[in-house]
Amino acid sequence: MWTTPELAITRPASPCRLRSTRLSNQQQIPVPPASARAAFYSARLLGQLGQAAFFGGLFWLVARGNNPALGGTVLMAAMMAGSMLFGIPAGALADRLGAGRAALAGAGGRLAIIAGTLVLAFSQAGESLWVLAGAAFLYSVVSQLFCPAELSLVRRVAAHRPSSGHASLMVLQYAGQGLGASLVAGIALFYRSPAVLLVAAVLTYVAVMALVRVVARGTREEALSCRIDRRFILREPLAYFRSQPGAAAAGVFLAFSELVARASAVAIPYYIAHDLDLTTAQAAVLVAPAVLGVAGGLVWASRSLHIHVAHQALRLTLLGTAVSLVALATAGNGLTVAVSWLEPATPVHASAPPLLGVAIAVPVAIVLGACFAVGPVSARTLLTATAPREQQSRVFAMQSVFTDCIVFVPLLLSGVASEFAGAGATFLFLGLVGGAVFVLFETGRLRFAPAAVPAPAAIPAQS
Numbered sequence: 310m311w312t313t314p315e316l317a318i319t320r321p322a323s324p325c326r327l328r329s330t331r332l333s334n335q336q337q338i339p340v341p342p343a344s345a346r347a348a349f350y351s352a353r354l355l356g357q358l359g360q361a362a363f364f365g366g367l368f369w370l371v372a373r374g375n376n377p378a379l380g381g382t383v384l385m386a387a388m389m390a391g392s393m394l395f396g397i398p399a400g401a402l403a404d405r406l407g408a409g410r411a412a413l414a415g416a417g418g419r420l421a422i423i424a425g426t427l428v429l430a431f432s433q434a435g436e437s438l439w440v441l442a443g444a445a446f447l448y449s450v451v452s453q454l455f456c457p458a459e460l461s462l463v464r465r466v467a468a469h470r471p472s473s474g475h476a477s478l479m480v481l482q483y484a485g486q487g488l489g490a491s492l493v494a495g496i497a498l499f500y501r502s503p504a505v506l507l508v509a510a511v512l513t514y515v516a517v518m519a520l521v522r523v524v525a526r527g528t529r530e531e532a533l534s535c536r537i538d539r540r541f542i543l544r545e546p547l548a549y550f551r552s553q554p555g556a557a558a559a560g561v562f563l564a565f566s567e568l569v570a571r572a573s574a575v576a577i578p579y580y581i582a583h584d585l586d587l588t589t590a591q592a593a594v595l596v597a598p599a600v601l602g603v604a605g606g607l608v609w610a611s612r613s614l615h616i617h618v619a620h621q622a623l624r625l626t627l628l629g630t631a632v633s634l635v636a637l638a639t640a641g642n643g644l645t646v647a648v649s650w651l652e653p654a655t656p657v658h659a660s661a662p663p664l665l666g667v668a669i670a671v672p673v674a675i676v677l678g679a680c681f682a683v684g685p686v687s688a689r690t691l692l693t694a695t696a697p698r699e700q701q702s703r704v705f706a707m708q709s710v711f712t713d714c715i716v717f718v719p720l721l722l723s724g725v726a727s728e729f730a731g732a733g734a735t736f737l738f739l740g741l742v743g744g745a746v747f748v749l750f751e752t753g754r755l756r757f758a759p760a761a762v763p764a765p766a767a768i769p770a771q772s
Contacts, residue, residue, distance in 0.1 A: 341465055345527020349466045352520035353459070353481040354488075356416070359513030361489020363423050363448070366506035369497075370430060371441055380438050387442040391449025392713050399453035400706020401542040404699060408461040409525030411702065415455025416521045420514040422448045427507040453706065461701035464693050465528045471693040472619070475686045476611035483603075546703040553695050555620055556704075558750060559688035562623055564712040565746055566684050569630060569739050571716060576735040580637070598671050602678020610686040616694045619687040624750055626684035631743030633673045633680070638737035 371380035403411035426444045434440045459478075467474025496505050550556045581595070614622060689705075696704040 341527040345524050346466050348520040348523035349462060350477055350481060352517050352524065353478055354485045355513050355517050357482050357485025358489045359510045359517060361486055362492055362506050362510035362513060365493035366503040366510060367426060367441060367445060369503035369506065371438060374436065374438055383438060383442045384445045387446040388449040389713060391446045392453060393710055395450045396453045396706050396710035397542060400457045400703040403454055403458040403702035408458045408702060409528045411454050411458035412462065413521050413525050415451055415458060416514065416518050418451030419448060419455060420518055422451060423507060423510045423514055427504065427511055430504045430507055457702040457705040460689065460705040462524065462528060464701060470615065472614035472686055472690040473611045475689045476607045479682065479686065480607055546700055546707045549696060549700055549704060555691050556695060558623065559691045560708045560711055561746060562627060563685060563688045563708055564715040565743060567712045568716040570681065572735060572739060580733065595670055595674050598674040599678040602675040603682045606679035606682030610683050614687060614690065616690060619691050622683055622687040626680040627743060627747050627750065629676050630680045631740045631747060633676045634736045634740030634743060636669055636673050638733040638740060
């Protein structure tokens with residue numbers, strides 16, 4: 310049995326062993342130095358900034374071609390293909406190398422791809438859509454090594470409270486993406502060159518490499534002394550999701566949350582313009598409640614969420630998301646349109662008064678913002694706390710690939726549904742899916758049993 314300050318769970322036997330016994334399962338997880346923790350969070354912020362600059366430069370190069378709409382679709386497909394094809398093998402390699410080394414290798418791979426794209430920007434090859442799609446694909450492949458290793462490192466960097474670590478990663482993700490968007494806008498306004506964006510991305514990832522090197526030295530994750538075979542790649546993480554109560558529920562919730570987030574990004578602009586009939590200035594009023602909900606949820610998750618209440622937080626956020634989506638469907642004319650499709654004889658009258666729709670949308674925005682913050686942090690906290698140390702990267706990689714496979718087709722259909730049936734119909738469908746998942750939680754179909762998480766165990770004294 311291995312222990313952390315928050316829980317103690319018996320682990321199934323694994324053929325993989327650490328090369329060193331310095332971090333054996335019978336010992337308390339050592340706390341890395343403050344410099345490693347600071348470098349870890351700084352690398353997260355700069356990594357998101359550099360990634361935003363790279364994507365901005367890449368899509369800018371594509372936009373200069375003859376068919377920018379097709380080019381954007383091809384780039385998105387290339388990145389998703391890299392994730393779906395190499396996500397699980399890359400997670401296995403990350404566990405084999407150790408999270409610190411894997412994160413360093415992934416950051417180096419990202420830097421190499423960005424630098425190569427910068428070279429292409431000054432040549433005729435940079436005008437080829439398929440060459441740029443290849444760069445996007447390779448970036449996605451090396452990211453499958455970096456991302457699960459980064460999530461795996463939370464167990465070391467925030468060992469006393471993984472929820473605080475995951476909440477901090479979300480805050481830094483939003484901050485980095487916001488800074489990246491500002492950087493893209495500034496360069497587009499003053500320099501008007503994608504190459505400048507790519508130079509900024511290269512310089513940013515040079516700093517990320519240095520920071521991740523500090524993290525790797527501070528955490529000192531050990532490599533595993535076992536072969537990368539079918540058992541290592543697939544069977545062990547699958548066995549974890551099947552046997553560990555709560556693990557499958559956390560994975561399903563993360564997939565549902567990602568589906569809602571991506572589909573909402575497509576449906577909300579249509580919903581504001583057509584269902585609520587708001588101007589851009591009026592729609593900006595709805596942003597503040599959503600930001601307030603996200604901020605409040607992240608503050609609560611970082612300060613009060615722990616493994617023994619994570620299952621309740623998941624239930625409540627799932628229920629809150631489902632109810633809020635149904636409320637959004639009824640705030641405008643979405644429900645009326647959906648009913649008219651089922652009963653063609655039913656006339657479609659004017660939607661509800663705009664003020665009534667806004668009165669419903671504002672509290673719903675607060676609830677959805679809080680759910681989008683608390684839910685993913687709760688799910689990742691469960692995975693961090695219950696997954697065996699030697700399977701952390703594989704568990705997060707398998708969950709990510711499962712999410713991509715689940716959301717791919719519904720995401721493609723969400724735009725069509727919003728255009729022809731109204732955004733409210735999309736929200737109603739997502740709400741019904743959330744309700745069905747909640748029923749699975751409550752009936753035990755996902756083996757979500759709070760009793761599986763025992764009381765905290767005493768931490769053995771260090772010799």
